[in-house]
Amino acid sequence: MAAQAYRSPPQAPPKFTATPKSLVEDTKRLIAKSRGLQDKLAADLNEGNATFKNVLVPMAHDENTMALESNIIGFYQAVSTDQGLRDASTEAEKLLDEFSIESAMREDIFKLVDAALKKGEKLDPESQRLLEKEHKSYIRNGLGLPAGPKRDRFKEIKMRLSQLSIIFQKNLNEETGGIWFTPEELDGVPEDIVSNLKKGEGENAGKVWLTFKYPDLFPTLKYAKNADVRKKVFINNENKCNQNVPLFREAIILRDEAARLLGYPNHAAFRIEDKMAKTPETVDEFLGDLRTRLTAGGKSEIDNLKSLKKEDLKNRGLDKAYDGNYYLWDHRFYDRLLVEQQYSLDHQKIAEYFPLQTTIRGMLQIFEEIFGLVFVELTGKERDAISETGKGSDIVWHEDVQVFSVWDDEGEGGKFSGYLYLDLFPREGKYGHAANFNLQPGFIDENGKRRYPATALVCNFSKPTPKKPSLLKHEEVVTLFHELGHGIHDLVGRTIYSRFHGTNTVRDFVEAPSQMLENWCWTPSQLKSLSRHYSSLSGEYMQAYMESAPAGTEKPSERLPDELIKKLIDTKHVNDALFNLRQLHFGIFDMTVHEPEDHEAVEKLKVSEKYNTLRKEISLIDGPEVLGAPNDWGHGQATFGHLIGGYDAGYYGYLSSQVYSTDMFYTVFKSNPMNAKEGRRYRHTVLERGGSQEEMQTLIDFLGRKPSTEAFYKELGISK
Template sequence: MAPARYQHPPQPPPCFTATPKSLIEETKQMIARNKKVQDDIVRDVKPAQATFENTLLKMAREDDYEGLESHIIGFYQAISTDKTLRDASTEAEKLMDQFAIDSMMREDIYQLVDAALQKKENLDPESQRLLEKSYKDYVRNGLKIPAGPQRDRFKEIKKRLSDLSITFQKNLNEENGGIWFIPKQLEGVPEDVTSGLEKGKPGTENEGKIRVTFKYPDLFPTQKYAKDPETRHKMFIANENKLNQNIEIFKEAVLLRDEAARLLGYPNHATFKIEDKMAKTPKTVDDFLSDLRTKLAPGGLKEIEKLKELKKSDFASRGGNYDGRYYLWDHRFYDTLMLEKEYSLDQQRIAEYFPLQNTILGMLHIFEELFGLQFIEIKGDERDALAKNFSISKGSDIVWHEDVVLFSVWDAEDQGSSFVGYLYLDLFPRDGKYGHAANFNLQPGFTIPPLSSSLSFSSSIPSSTLTTLPDGSKRRYPATALVCNFSKPTPKKPSLLKHDEVVTLFHELGHGIHDLVGRTAYSRFHGTNTVRDFVEAPSQMLENWCWTPSQLKALSKHYSYVGASYAEEYAETRKAKGEDASTKAPEEMPDELIDSIVRTKHVNDALFNLRQLHFGIFDMTVHEPASHAEIEQMPISETYNRLRKEISKLDGPEVLGEGFDWGHGEATFGHLVGGYDAGYYGYLSSQVYSADMFYTAFKANPMNGTEGRRYRHTVLERGGSREEMELLKEFLGREPNQDAFLKELGLSS
């Protein structure tokens, strides 16, 4: 049981008791309430009297309140097992998006915000930033387009883009395809994976076969370990074509974005989108990507030659005919084989030391030491007690599925022992669930100043949802969720993570921490609400802890020490291999195994980053056409595959005479429809910042709590409330540079 001081969070956790009907009703009520706030402002305030407080602050506080409901309403489509609830969540999100577009195109509100901006009041920095960004939002939503057909068309485009994005993501979430294989075709795939796959029923055409889905826990092990190249080939091609219903959606979205940007006076969508980011101009992005491509290409070609030699040797050992090609569907397999043969990297043995639940606890302990936090798991009777304390019917109402893990998060004693928020972990795949790994904000944090402040506001936010702090301000604490898809545990084995899955988990937990520790006045700037080309930097920086020997040892615990049944299973496994069943594995990962991990950090790194460059350059290509006609005539799928061949240097079906229209990877690319359009470069550019921060503050001592707390308060807490470049410079004590980034990539000494 948790210590007494952690048993009574000051704020209730979110509830997950919605029905399809209640989701729609709550959404309509929320929209009506928000519209009334806007209508009342227009009724009561004339432009001559408009100020930040009587205009924008009222809307900002309503948006804060709305976020407590809207994020969860939209969340159901990613996690619910009930299709009718997912469908209602999708419909509700459409209603919210349509209303948001209508709101951002209100001429009467824009005139008031414009007038308030012209007042040049003496506001605190975050309020000034809110005012300036809000004004720019109205402009970027078409309110400088003359009223009439052009503005009407712009609004029509915005609404259509919203529908397309929601439908695209829904198709991704609900994708349930797969391929049936006979067991021989899956030779090499770990038994831990194949034992959990669907088996063909007796008397059917699939009797004796095994179904491999396109979900990551099935797809990646098959691509990494299946010895039959045709199996890998089939899985790769089928995965690229699993969502062909999204092909036209993607093309239409790209066309509409370009049209909208031109209506606003921009030469293309990329110029419009990047203007508000750290990069500022497409040229900055194009130069960065082009320079990196030039630097990485020679290394990529060298890596391919080494991998070809490995493939040639592998084919010879099995009596196969090697055609001299290195295919896209070869890479995960031979990359894994190289790590095993040349670097003694035994992924299966490594995974034995990363049972999921223990690894999570180890990660949270690292965050506790670094950032001054405490994570308290809430389970069983404690959930019931927490629910009862806030008049919630039962403990199961505060989670959305029985697999979900819940923590209350607190400041450590040296940080004041205050409540921080709630952290949810939803880690295993299921039908209809979001298929990748991501962090979702469930409820944002924000702070309302004391009544004595000139910027206080008696809002419609119920007082029961707020906590009064010692200075008289009122605080709303965040709730955040990690949604992942790791292999489920079995009665004999816990869920065991490969090292790359440990990195993924650490990365997404990094987003979760950013979300939890945010301390901003307005939810608009809370946590990960930063510009897209910075938002990945904090999580990318934390990935370094997964490559640090001392932290790998601290995270590790052999699964046979987790429970008696697992110890018995481990002994049985050793016995089946003809080994001494009484010999125990070391409890912590041995140093030689850790060394084998660390030595592989940059193996085939050029090819990995060339793959990222392919995504980034394709993104810029479709969003930076010279004319609208160019994008109309562009064969999107062929462009995607041609660029992949040119940039990644790996062969696809085109070298077999199938042309470049063999697959439709863009139709599976949720990022480019879900917010990273003309922004995917941020995954690479933010590595510049993440490497700089790590080398500057943590390279010498990754567990330096003083630096960790300074990082928390300087960068993470402030979210998007200040210019991200200013936060970086304050933390680094200088302008950021590429030195550490290039060193990590082996492109400088």
């Protein structure tokens, strides 16, 4: 039980009481207020009297307060069960994006910002960074172009790209595809997955509906013995959002045109200029070097998996089915089988030790210990007490959502940090992956008081059944740590301006803090403390477990046994080359479509063919094309939300961030992951600063030197 001091937050949580009508009205009100401020600045000031204080500060406060509502307005489309709310949220986001483009292209305001910059006033470092970033953003938004046709065309492109992004993501969120299968066709898929699938009626009587949501898709690709079933699921999943195919193509063509209008050779050069990498050449060199180092290992891993596949088919009397190929729909199945056979590790058995709620509690305890935080779950009347309306249901968007108030512990001052929300299970219309959403940023308001953040983890884990709680595969435990890493980054941010709060860093650094925390999922002591066999949670669960277990089964140990922990850790880098080659495929495809030789090249590019041929060349795994299918058999880019949602010419950041995260872990935490002194230093030196200074400087401050690739390559076993 948390101390009473932690039960009265000084700031009410946000409300989730919007209607479709109010979302649009609130959006128009926010836009009118912000436009009014800009009009007033333009009317009252001139280049002679413009300063940071009278131009940038009012705009920063407006940006801060706008974000308190606008983030939530856009959030409804990712989580609401109400189609009307999702549609209104999408419409509102379109209005906000259009206004953002309009604001970024106001020449009258740019002249004031330009004048303020030229004044050369002595400012604190974060304010200086705000001034410089704001100035640069106007130029990057077309104000370096002369007024007239070119600038008008640039604005037109920006507007259309905004629309494409919104429609693309909406299509993904609302995707409802699937396939009817008989239970026999799903032989091998765990019973608790199959029993939870929707049952067919009429012409589909006796069948079950397998969706393309992760809790259905991944277990089927991992466990379905029938290769034709896996193939059907894989190919259909690659084609589940084909209405996005023309949207993606239009986006890359428009991005290239816009970059060339601004004088850049391509979109990648435009995007990477203000990242840590600075130039596409740096990125290409990094990805190319990594590909060279990984390819031999990838070929060796495939040879091993081919042998396993051949042996498996022989053992099942299917010798003639082996054609010497190793297919995309084979990989999750044989990757899993290899781990089970060569390491005697059953991930289903491991999952029994990670019930969702006990894992969350254990994870929060780890973060409490190393970062000096306290997490207090708010339920029942506690929600009523802190809700501005007096109704606890008003502070969540769905009944499944958990809410925590987050505090600094006494050693860190005992002050409030913000709110954390967990939305963990799939439902219709919900965002289909795992992600962290900032709901409200932190900042210093115009009265000098701190405004505290609210942040949400949106995941899609399997739901509990009457006989089992929700159980996490180890890879899902890693996902949970990763996404909460983003959440912690949000919660401990201590910046003046919302612009730099928490995860508002450059894209090729933003994943590093989350990736570093994944290491705690591979540490023996943490795995032990996190784990608890679900049968020990209640008498009912124990009874159900013993009833389903083979005769003579002994009561399982409460904590994950040491031998299972060792086996799990031994598998950390199994088929690691293939895993990273898959990431390289995404990164190199991203760079390829955004780095064409000329504009004609991107207009002529056959995007789906390029996506599939690059995958075969880089990942080394066979697709349907080796069976004679055309090279556009699938349209994976149409399901790739990252490349429309902000990671364009930036997906390499997942790999480059891994360089930084591994360096930080090896240098500071590997010898003692629970070192609270270093954990707090990391919190204050890296996480609190967000994007308020150059990210390279943040790394140098923490490491005491420039980051190195040595630890990253050592971890992958590919050091030269």
